[in-house]
Amino acid sequence: MCTEVSDITNGIIQAIDLIMTLNPEVMQIAALSLYISLSATLLAAMIAIPAGALIHFNEFSGKRAVIILIQTLYSVPTVVVGLVLYLLISKSGPLGFIGLLFTPSGMIIGQTVLIIPIMMGLVISALSGIDRSISDTLVSLGATQFQKIIEIVRDARFAILSAVVLGFGRAIAEVGVAMMIGGNIRDHTRVLTTAITLETGMGNFALSIALGILLLVIALIVVVILNLITSALSSDMQQIAGGGPNG
Amino acid sequence: MIRIEHLSRSFGPKEVLRDIALEIRKGEIFTLIGPSGSGKSTLIRLIDLLDSPTSGKIFFDGRDTAGPEKDRLVIRRRMSMVFQKPAVLNTTVAENVAFGLKFRGVAAMEAEKKVKSALHLVGLSDLYSRRAITLSGGEMQRVALARAMVTEPEVLLLDEPTANLDPVSSEMIEDLIVRINKRFGTTIVLSTHDMLQGQRLADRIGVIMDGLLAQVGSSSEIFYQPKGRQIARFVGIEAIAGGQVIENTGGHALIRVGETCFEALTPIPEGHSVSLCIRPEDVTLTPSDSISQKTSMRNRIVGRITKIVPSGPFVRVTVDCGFVMVSLITRRSCTDLGLSAGARVIAGVKATAIHVIPEEGAPSR
Numbered sequence: 179m180c181t182e183v184s185d186i187t188n189g190i191i192q193a194i195d196l197i198m199t200l201n202p203e204v205m206q207i208a209a210l211s212l213y214i215s216l217s218a219t220l221l222a223a224m225i226a227i228p229a230g231a232l233i234h235f236n237e238f239s240g241k242r243a244v245i246i247l248i249q250t251l252y253s254v255p256t257v258v259v260g261l262v263l264y265l266l267i268s269k270s271g272p273l274g275f276i277g278l279l280f281t282p283s284g285m286i287i288g289q290t291v292l293i294i295p296i297m298m299g300l301v302i303s304a305l306s307g308i309d310r311s312i313s314d315t316l317v318s319l320g321a322t323q324f325q326k327i328i329e330i331v332r333d334a335r336f337a338i339l340s341a342v343v344l345g346f347g348r349a350i351a352e353v354g355v356a357m358m359i360g361g362n363i364r365d366h367t368r369v370l371t372t373a374i375t376l377e378t379g380m381g382n383f384a385l386s387i388a389l390g391i392l393l394l395v396i397a398l399i400v401v402v403i404l405n406l407i408t409s410a411l412s413s414d415m416q417q418i419a420g421g422g423p424n425g
Numbered sequence: 426m427i428r429i430e431h432l433s434r435s436f437g438p439k440e441v442l443r444d445i446a447l448e449i450r451k452g453e454i455f456t457l458i459g460p461s462g463s464g465k466s467t468l469i470r471l472i473d474l475l476d477s478p479t480s481g482k483i484f485f486d487g488r489d490t491a492g493p494e495k496d497r498l499v500i501r502r503r504m505s506m507v508f509q510k511p512a513v514l515n516t517t518v519a520e521n522v523a524f525g526l527k528f529r530g531v532a533a534m535e536a537e538k539k540v541k542s543a544l545h546l547v548g549l550s551d552l553y554s555r556r557a558i559t560l561s562g563g564e565m566q567r568v569a570l571a572r573a574m575v576t577e578p579e580v581l582l583l584d585e586p587t588a589n590l591d592p593v594s595s596e597m598i599e600d601l602i603v604r605i606n607k608r609f610g611t612t613i614v615l616s617t618h619d620m621l622q623g624q625r626l627a628d629r630i631g632v633i634m635d636g637l638l639a640q641v642g643s644s645s646e647i648f649y650q651p652k653g654r655q656i657a658r659f660v661g662i663e664a665i666a667g668g669q670v671i672e673n674t675g676g677h678a679l680i681r682v683g684e685t686c687f688e689a690l691t692p693i694p695e696g697h698s699v700s701l702c703i704r705p706e707d708v709t710l711t712p713s714d715s716i717s718q719k720t721s722m723r724n725r726i727v728g729r730i731t732k733i734v735p736s737g738p739f740v741r742v743t744v745d746c747g748f749v750m751v752s753l754i755t756r757r758s759c760t761d762l763g764l765s766a767g768a769r770v771i772a773g774v775k776a777t778a779i780h781v782i783p784e785e786g787a788p789s790r
Contacts, residue, residue, distance in 0.1 A: 319528060
């Protein structure tokens with residue numbers, strides 16, 4: 179009990195030390211984590227936001243079922259995504275020729291697949307949260323279908339930001355894909371979560387805790403920056419011409 | 426400006442509008458009045474092409490509005506609409522007002538100028554860069570009005586624009602509506618369940634009851650000559666049912682209701698069943714012991730007061746004369762006459778103040 183508590187204290191001290199001294203190996207791991215998860219978040223957002231809008235703004239049979247499927251996929255285990263992707267991109271798999279296994283690119287793809295459902299589902303509910311009267315108002319003001327969708331997405335920006343932030347959180351915190359697709363190769367595919375797993379296995383609890391704290395610090399920075407961007411977006415909108423003389 | 430022919434709209438099995446025929450003239454203020462749920466909003470949405478009729482046609486400036494969305498958009502952009510619940514987007518007031526211009530691709534410089542003058546019109550120039558969601562309901566509705574007017578529409582549609590507002594804000598919106606109509610010649614179609622508002626604003630009024638356009642006419646036609654008992658009720662007239670014309674000499678009729686005979690003006694020949702519509706403010710009350718001085722009052726009926734209900738500066742006095750008559754008098758005269766429940770009074774009404782409608786003319790049910 180006593181040693182565990184001191185491990186936590188030591189971990190905190192060590193974390194501060196690692197961050198202050200900019201330990202090159204730790205910095206490299208942190209940077210790679212950030213690079214992979216941010217790329218995955220960006221990629222997923224580029225797919226999930228338009229796809230979510232497409233589902234929300236169109237009426238089709240089975241819409242309800244599609245939404246339920248998406249929501250079910252919120253809980254897909256990271257190791258299952260890792261496993262399926264592994265089978266696809268391993269040497270003998272159908273996509274093996276691209277050589278993505280044990281590369282950062284492979285990890286980005288894995289994390290993208292992992293977080294698309296949750297982002298898409300939350301984008302759909304963000305858009306559903308915009309009152310129907312807003313949509314009517316925009317149409318009555320002469321918006322084309324496209325102009326209407328753009329304005330509604332813009333109006334839902336804060337809720338959509340939450341979807342993106344949550345997606346990023348799931349990506350940077352996951353181990354399954356990083357381990358199975360990345361392989362935790364030092365200086366190549368080792369990220370914070372796989373490093374924590376490794377160090378914990380080797381009994382370096384303090385270092386593990388330090389890495390955990392570092393991960394949260396990175397998450398904090400990313401979330402703050404995303405919030406700043408969204409706020410800036412609202413005050414800058416006046417300058418954005420937007421729409422165009424359609425119809 | 427807008428012509429509607431045989432228009433019906435159903436939502437599933439429910440027929441919300443039935444066979445509406447209506448012509449809205451260029452430059453007029455046309456008010457649709459009717460109780461909640463009568464189909465007013467549905468009709469206004471159809472006129473703004475936010476919805477399509479189940480059957481029937483709407484012509485805008487002579488053009489059939491049915492067609493591909495591209496053509497409907499062109500027509501829709503000649504109109505503007507203000508909704509009952511003002512919906513603003515989460516951005517500045519100026520940007521909210523600018524939406525219509527942005528959608529039409531108006532250049533930023535020109536748009537800014539127009540937004541400023543639209544906000545000036547509704548008296549909200551100071552709120553230019555305020556966040557729209559922080560406004561009060563009345564301010565939001567004025568922003569909605571500025572937003573609708575900024576594109577200089579030929580037709581302005583307003584769906585119960587003051588239903589959610591306090592009296593002061595309502596009055597402000599009403600003033601603006603009249604000003605817009607006078608200054609820009611904008612054709613205005615307004616729906617309301619407040620019949621007095623309809624009377625204050627409208628050149629012409631259409632009464633919608635149960636999905637049917639029950640009557641169209643000037644406000645005095647609607648308020649003094651309603652076509653049926655339902656309309657009469659809605660416009661605040663107490664109708665007395667169960668009368669019968671017992672004599673008619675050249676439009677001057679004698680109508681018996683129970684034990685009483687009324688004199689009234691109507692071409693309806695004798696033998697017909699009729700209802701009598703009497704506006705409460707046309708009914709005078711005098712204490713029953715004051716055996717009458719000279720008066721032009723033809724109809725004087727003795728009755729007993731059953732209820733006295735204050736209504737603003739007035740009181741509504743319900744008198745049981747075998748049938749019910751309601752009188753609207755000022756509080757002062759109520760006190761001066763010493764009226765109280767149970768007292769006997771004489772209710773008087775001029776023959777000319779009685780509007781006679783044939784019993785079967787009422788849209789029954």
